Amino acid sequence: MNKEHETAYERLKDRLASISDLSSANALLFWDRQTYMPEGGVAGRAEQMATLSRLAHEMFTDAETGRLLGSSGDPDPSSEKGALLRRVRRDHKRAIRLPAELVAEITRTTTLAEPAWVKAREESDWALFAPHLEKIVRLQREATEHLGYDDHPYDALLDGYEPGARKAQLETMFEELKGDMVPLVRAVAGRAKEEDRAALLHGTFTEAEQEEFGKVVINAFGYDWERGRQDRSVHPFCINFGPGDVRITTRFDKGWLAPALFGTMHETGHALYEQGINQGYARTPLGGGTSMGVHESQSRLWENLVGRSRPFWSHYYPKLQDTFPEALSGIDLEAFYRAINVLEPSSIRVEADEVTYNLHILLRFELEVALIEDELPILDLPAAWNAKMKEYLGITPESDAEGVLQDVHWSNGLFGYFPTYTIGNVLSVQFFDEAIKQRPEIPAEMKEGKFSTLHTWLRENIYRHGSRYDPDELIERVTGRSLVTAPYLRYLKNKFDELYDLD
């Protein structure tokens, strides 16, 4: 870098640091709203969050940022500077391609759409939400034309969550998954026994003891409490305000262990990623996870590949029984393991098991593509939803509230986001297999309640890099190949064949 480039780059970094500070402050406004804010704060908080978003957006898209980006030169793309500039230039291009008018119109529309969706779901009345969604889809289509794409408008949306991902690749991925999963689901249909669910569904589990047990587990995972904390919220999430403050939230249900138990592990997976990022990347665009899909791979890895595994529970189940002797003393490890791994189609995505979860996502992906292609009239969407539910899962939702109206995402204009959940599932196994290949002692350690080899491997290979590598580069770097479904399908087949005696 010559002197002029150097100066521009440093000024750009200062500017990006201020933008990062605004985003962190906005994240705290969000965290507080979900955890502690009194009801009276709603209106003021909405104004505060809108102002901080607007200022950050203005600062990022104004002429000065463009000028500094243009004057920062072209350092070696494999260097940190090169990686930072590449990411910022891409984000900047996206940001300035969208006209301010359109951004404002999307904000206005989704601000009205979310409460309309809440009401529509409450009353299970599609007509209340349909006109809002109609407008949202129209604006999303408009956005794709401004953003630009090579093959398909859906790619332009996807790119905002999973840089480099393409609709065509996802179709291949889902085709492979569907080929194995639909038959698996059919084979298992009706085999899950009532008593399989009993262990988790019944009993009283005091909140304080659930919390304590969860803490013991995530301590063992390696969650750093000096750089984090745990609070309660209705919808659990992980959020951070820099690498030194990465928080999780949890929802507790006194009659049911699953939400807090697996929710805590899931959010901790996200948190370990953020806590593990090179601290030198703080306040830069490299200081966060590289994509939604890679992030989700880490929450799923800790939740499912660790938290729903035999090795994990062979160590922790006796401790869980000690914590809840009344509810669990009559349930042995095997019954418990079966209970937390029941495979059974249901209408609701967020309650789905490891297998059917992806079919819920597939359905949404296909419908989103059809909407963006303008091939599916909004009024036909509920019927299309139910038809796909029947086809993939063999069930029909009892109402639109339990069907097409169940998720908040579309009301917020999040098109192209759902597929990252399945990308995360697939990647979780691809990464986990690689970890075990390189460090074969991991499963034995898990049996002893130890996770430091796994955690260290993930930190060294994935976490510390933050957004330095794009998702496809990172996957290649870590596993020697791009995203593949085979390891994931093999994992599911082994696990559920054994659980349901399918062979």
Add this chain to the structure above:
Amino acid sequence: MNKEHETAYERLKDRLASISDLSSANALLFWDRQTYMPEGGVAGRAEQMATLSRLAHEMFTDAETGRLLGSSGDPDPSSEKGALLRRVRRDHKRAIRLPAELVAEITRTTTLAEPAWVKAREESDWALFAPHLEKIVRLQREATEHLGYDDHPYDALLDGYEPGARKAQLETMFEELKGDMVPLVRAVAGRAKEEDRAALLHGTFTEAEQEEFGKVVINAFGYDWERGRQDRSVHPFCINFGPGDVRITTRFDKGWLAPALFGTMHETGHALYEQGINQGYARTPLGGGTSMGVHESQSRLWENLVGRSRPFWSHYYPKLQDTFPEALSGIDLEAFYRAINVLEPSSIRVEADEVTYNLHILLRFELEVALIEDELPILDLPAAWNAKMKEYLGITPESDAEGVLQDVHWSNGLFGYFPTYTIGNVLSVQFFDEAIKQRPEIPAEMKEGKFSTLHTWLRENIYRHGSRYDPDELIERVTGRSLVTAPYLRYLKNKFDELYDLD
């Protein structure tokens, strides 16, 4: 207002609303740091707060704000628009008079000075802090020259906390107070008996029950929990993010009732003021208390004139005894009342009684004036401090840690702030007397644990106006005259003459 003025005024208000949002976000960053932030968040939080302060300051002092202020016309000064413009023009003038260089230098200096002060106090070593204070005082003097003043440079500093207040007025006020108080303190010296403190000092008071009792009390005061909440912090404070979210924090001491009990009432006094402001003033410069002194008058009114009074405790003491039967059953109302009103000189301001508190402030005021006049070398400050302690309170601090190093204020560059504490004390009685004059039923209601007449009167006459009136206008409007010490001195004389049989 003509059309052009109208347009400029509306744009100015939008701009001020954004600045207010930045300040509210920064206030939340502060609240979180004092209550829940994990240790690892310190560095990132400092950056976030610095960035938000800087952006708010830049937006307030840039050319566009100046232009809009100049184009907004001169509406009737008694109208809300007139009041808003007057306040903003004054604040703007102050803000642009300080060169950015000087502001940055003050920030840098105080950022280093506070940890130096912490260390100096820990080791009771004046020499560690003296060079920092030397520089701070020099910068404060420099600031007064930029800010400008008519009579005395100290006025320029004072004006930042108490608009319109002048050093000469404060001297008169303190002269009047000193004339009565120093003799009173001497007359009482040594009369406070050991057992007078016993009721509060000894015993075990569980935190949960202290909290519950405090909640019952501030519920009765009228604190609105839908627009607020209570958390724990080492240094209690009241903070708000708009009128819909006004929070307090409390410190609990298991062996001593006073900090939580009176601290909660004190912070609630501040909170009732903020919760009571006309909600239409939200996100404008009228939407906060009009000055530090008037704010403090409300915290003191609820803490002292209500919370340390006989009528209040004749209702609440039986309930307090029920809450802590073991510690309090042997202590009657009279003994308790004496215990919470012990008059006794001590070294530490924050632990001082109602009378000697003001002498602590007087001492600081006189020393600040001498420093700003450059009449007192920093190295002589500890000796000057101790000499005044001897003269006003008859005691000598055991160390500089308990003397000149006890307060954080100077290390933060807060010169001109201390006097507002005594202004608050004096005003609390002037307002309270007026309330009782207009609504004579107030004391009888207090005996029944009812405060709605008092609260309503304060809201109607003081709270709802926010910053619409300057402090001197407000005092005149409410009490028919400017600040006077006579009611306050009469209150203290009556209370302590009776307590110590001085007549």
